[in-house]
Amino acid sequence: MAETTPEEQRTLERAESFLWRVLERDLERQGTPEAVLHLKHELQARAEKIEPQGPYKRVTLGLFQRISEYTAQYSPLTGERRSWLFTAFSERCGKGLSKEQALEVARKAANPPEDAVLETADYEVQAGEPVFVARWAHFVGGLRVERDFIQVLVNGELGRVFSVARHWHPVDEEPSWR
Known part of the structure; x- marks a missing residue:
C-alpha cells in the first residue's frame, strides 16, 4: 500500500x-x-x-x-552489513551446480576485493547435506590478516546463496606507537 x-x-x-x-x-x-x-x-x-x-x-x-527467518549482523562502527543468513534457501541442499557455477554465484554475492585470496571453493557436507562453501582470506604484503575473511554458502540445488559472512577491514601499514 x-x-x-x-x-x-x-x-x-x-x-x-x-x-x-x-x-x-x-x-x-x-x-x-x-x-x-x-x-x-x-x-x-x-x-x-x-x-x-x-x-x-x-x-x-x-x-x-512467514516462510523463513532472515538474520543479519552489522558493524557498530560503520553500519556495514557484516553477515546475513536466509534459512529458506538452506533447506534441501544438493549438488545441482558444478563447482565452477557455484563459485560464480558465490563470487557475485561476495564481491571480494582484488587482494582477496580464494582458499576454499568446494562442496562440504553440513548437517548431512552438500553445501558449496567459498572462502576468501585477506593478505597484505604476503602476510595473512588475522580474523579477516569472506565466506559464502550456496545451495547448489537451488543455485542460491543462503549465507554471506564478511569480516574485512583496511589495514594501516604505517608503524605506530602504542
Missing part, C-alpha cells in the same frame, strides 16, 4: 487488532488459545486497501505466511 496518513495508519492498526481478536476468540472456542502466539509469529496481516463505505471504512487485509 502507498504512503498512509496518520488517520489511515490508526484505521489500519485497529483493523489488524480486530483481526487478531477474532482469531483469538475463535481459537479459544476451539480450546487452543496458545495457538494465537504461534500464529502471530508465523503470519503477518498487511493492509491492501481502505475503501470508504458510508460512515464506515472497509479495510482489506492480506494474510501472509
Whole structure:
C-alpha cells in the first residue's frame, strides 16, 4: 500500500487488532488459545486497501505466511552489513551446480576485493547435506590478516546463496606507537 496518513495508519492498526481478536476468540472456542502466539509469529496481516463505505471504512487485509527467518549482523562502527543468513534457501541442499557455477554465484554475492585470496571453493557436507562453501582470506604484503575473511554458502540445488559472512577491514601499514 502507498504512503498512509496518520488517520489511515490508526484505521489500519485497529483493523489488524480486530483481526487478531477474532482469531483469538475463535481459537479459544476451539480450546487452543496458545495457538494465537504461534500464529502471530508465523503470519503477518498487511493492509491492501481502505475503501470508504458510508460512515464506515472497509479495510482489506492480506494474510501472509512467514516462510523463513532472515538474520543479519552489522558493524557498530560503520553500519556495514557484516553477515546475513536466509534459512529458506538452506533447506534441501544438493549438488545441482558444478563447482565452477557455484563459485560464480558465490563470487557475485561476495564481491571480494582484488587482494582477496580464494582458499576454499568446494562442496562440504553440513548437517548431512552438500553445501558449496567459498572462502576468501585477506593478505597484505604476503602476510595473512588475522580474523579477516569472506565466506559464502550456496545451495547448489537451488543455485542460491543462503549465507554471506564478511569480516574485512583496511589495514594501516604505517608503524605506530602504542
